Each structure stands twice: as C-alpha cells, then as structure tokens.
Amino acid sequence: xxxxxxxxxxxxxxxxxxxxxxxxxxxxxxxxxxxxxxxxxxxxxxxxxxxxxxxxxxxxxxxxxxxxxxxxxxxxxxxxxxxxxxxxxxxxxxxxxxxxxxxxxxxxxxxxxxxxxxxxxxxxxxxxxxxxxxxxxxxxxxxxxxxxxxxxxxxxxxxxxxxxxxxxxxxxxxxxxxxxxxxxxxxxxxxxxxxxxxxxxxxxxxxxxxxxxxxxxxxxxxxxxxxxxxxxxxxxxxxxxxxxxxxxxxxxxxxxxxxxxxxxxxxxxxxxxxxxxxxxxxxxxxxxxxxxxxxxxxxxxxxxxxxxxxxxxxxxxxxxxxxxxxx
Numbered sequence: 001x002x003x004x005x006x007x008x009x010x011x012x013x014x015x016x017x018x019x020x021x022x023x024x025x026x027x028x029x030x031x032x033x034x035x036x037x038x039x040x041x042x043x044x045x046x047x048x049x050x051x052x053x054x055x056x057x058x059x060x061x062x063x064x065x066x067x068x069x070x071x072x073x074x075x076x077x078x079x080x081x082x083x084x085x086x087x088x089x090x091x092x093x094x095x096x097x098x099x100x101x102x103x104x105x106x107x108x109x110x111x112x113x114x115x116x117x118x119x120x121x122x123x124x125x126x127x128x129x130x131x132x133x134x135x136x137x138x139x140x141x142x143x144x145x146x147x148x149x150x151x152x153x154x155x156x157x158x159x160x161x162x163x164x165x166x167x168x169x170x171x172x173x174x175x176x177x178x179x180x181x182x183x184x185x186x187x188x189x190x191x192x193x194x195x196x197x198x199x200x201x202x203x204x205x206x207x208x209x210x211x212x213x214x215x216x217x218x219x220x221x222x223x224x225x226x227x228x229x230x231x232x233x234x235x236x237x238x239x240x241x242x243x244x245x246x247x248x249x250x251x252x253x254x255x256x257x258x259x260x261x262x263x264x265x266x267x268x269x270x271x272x273x274x275x276x277x278x279x280x281x282x283x284x285x286x287x288x289x290x291x292x293x294x295x296x297x298x299x300x301x302x303x304x305x306x307x308x309x310x311x312x313x314x315x316x317x318x319x320x321x322x323x324x325x326x327x
Contacts, residue, residue: 011044013302021317041158043207160207
C-alpha cells in the first residue's frame with residue numbers, strides 16, 4: 001500500500017529557497033516510493049511554496065521542477081553593488097543582497113513605496129505599507145491562478161493567515177473551497193511592510209505572525225475529510241515531512257540592530273512544527289528538517305533574494321533533506 005504523505009513548509013521570506021532544495025532532493029525519492037501526497041500546507045512563503053506543489057498534484061518530480069523554476073527564474077534577483085566599502089567576500093555579497101532587497105525590492109515580489117517612507121504616512125501604515133506587492137499579485141495569478149476545490153485523489157492545499165482583529169490563525173484549504181491569489185497574499189502579508197488582505201470581510205496578515213502552528217489545523221482538516229486517518233490501520237503507512245527555516249542556533253553573536261531583529265524572529269518562530277503540533281495524530285514516519293545556520297544569516301536573513309543566496313539555500317536544503325531521509 002503506497003504511503004500517504006503530508007508536507008508542512010515553514011515561512012521566512014527568502015529562506016523559502018531552502019524548501020525548494022529540500023523538495024528537489026526528496027521528490028525523486030517519494031516518486032520511487034510510490035507515495036501519495038494527500039496534503040501540503042504552509043504559512044507565508046511556505047504557503048506559496050506549498051501551492052506550487054499542490055498545483056502539480058501527485059507528480060513529485062514535476063512539482064520539484066516547477067518550484068525550482070519559481071525560485072531560480074522568477075524570484076532570484078541580481079544584487080546592486082551598494083556595499084563596496086566592505087571590501088570583498090561573502091559579507092560584501094550578503095550586504096549587497098540585503099540592501100537590494102530592502103531598498104530596491106525583489107524581482108516579481110515587491111518594490112519599495114518611497115512616498116510611504118515618512119512619519120506622516122506612518123500614521124496610517126495599515127493602508128500605506130512600506131512595500132508595494134503588485135508584482136507578487138501578478139506572479140501568483142500567472143504562476144498559480146486559482147487552485148480549484150480538491151477532487152478525490154488530489155492533494156489538499158492548506159494556507160494559513162492571521163485575523164488582524166481576533167488574532168486567530170485561520171486555515172483556508174482546497175478541501176472546502178478554491179484557493180486563489182488572495183489567500184496566498186494574505187498568508188504572506190508581513191505587517192508594516194505589506195498590505196493586509198480582506199477575506200470573507202476580515203483583514204488578514206502573515207500566517208507566521210503568531211506562535212500558533214498551522215500544522216494541527218491542517219492535520220485535523222485532512223482527518224475530517226477522510227484523507228488522513230489519525231490512527232492508521234495496520235499496513236497503511238503515513239508520512240509527515242516538516243521544513244523549518246528558522247535556526248535555533250547561531251554561528252556568530254548578533255551585534256547590529258538588524259542582526260538582533262533577525263535573531264528575535266528566529267527565537268519566536270523556530271520549532272512551531274515540532275511534536276506538540278501533531279498531537280493526536282500518529283505517523284509511521286516523520287521527517288523533521290530544520291535548517292542549520294549559515295555564517296552570514298545575520299546579514300542576509302529573510303530579505304536577501306540574490307542569485308547567490310538562492311543557489312546556496314537550495315543546495316543546503318537538498319543536502320539536509322538527504323541527511324534527514326537517511327537518518
């Protein structure tokens with residue numbers, strides 16, 4: 001009997017390239033195992049990655065190619081040499097990638113709205129965010145469009161977003177209704193930077209803006225729809241694959257304000273996909289993949305979409321995925 005597989009992908013902006021590498025390594029292994037993808041979910045960039053996988057259905061290798069094309073061709077952004085005074089080497093590359101991402105934006109994702117970069121606009125920051133996401137909306141509509149309600153045998157996509165007023169984490173899933181660009185844009189709406197998105201009359205922000213994990217919501221939904229038994233019968237294998245982009249450890253002490261901010265996010269968000277998030281569900285195999293820290297993470301962080309950074313994260317993801325698979 002073929003294994004039933006559930007995949008949950010974490011958020012983290014540019015760190016989402018790590019999941020691309022993970023899937024690139026795992027896809028052929030899952031294909032050869034005759035596995036069936038029954039559900040895939042995520043928050044923030046994890047939701048966008050998950051939508052790419054769900055769009056390809058049970059064809060793991062096709063989804064790996066589509067995800068890699070998204071990152072290498074549509075999202076990777078050539079850096080502008082802002083930081084020449086830093087000399088040469090990896091730190092210079094990181095600063096250039098970061099400053100390009102913050103001051104010029106990311107190709108096909110977002111661009112600065114400089115007329116909003118002033119204290120007066122800050123008085124109405126909810127409707128005057130620092131970045132313009134028109135390019136992201138176009139990308140989501142062109143690359144993914146609307147994912148129709150899942151039919152039997154098709155994977156269910158779960159997209160998490162936070163209700164601005166209630167603070168509750170919501171899961172929009174293709175088992176209940178079609179998933180469109182608005183759901184993915186809501187799930188990735190970082191407060192202050194991006195505009196919130198109205199769904200069903202309620203404003204929503206990035207699905208990672210809470211310590212609550214979307215994983216139990218997805219697992220419960222899959223069980224309610226009969227796609228995933230909480231306690232599988234003998235002979236039925238169920239696999240869970242989780243990818244956490246936030247590193248618990250660091251390779252160097254943070255010193256700048258930016259490094260400290262990144263570190264705070266790491267500590268707040270890492271570990272959301274750990275064992276407590278899947279309580280009440282039994283799996284015959286669990287593959288937890290946590291991204292190991294890189295020396296320049298403190299600078300590059302979540303806003304360095306440079307070609308070099310994307311390539312590096314994809315390679316790291318593939319390496320750690322294979323290690324986790326064979327562990």
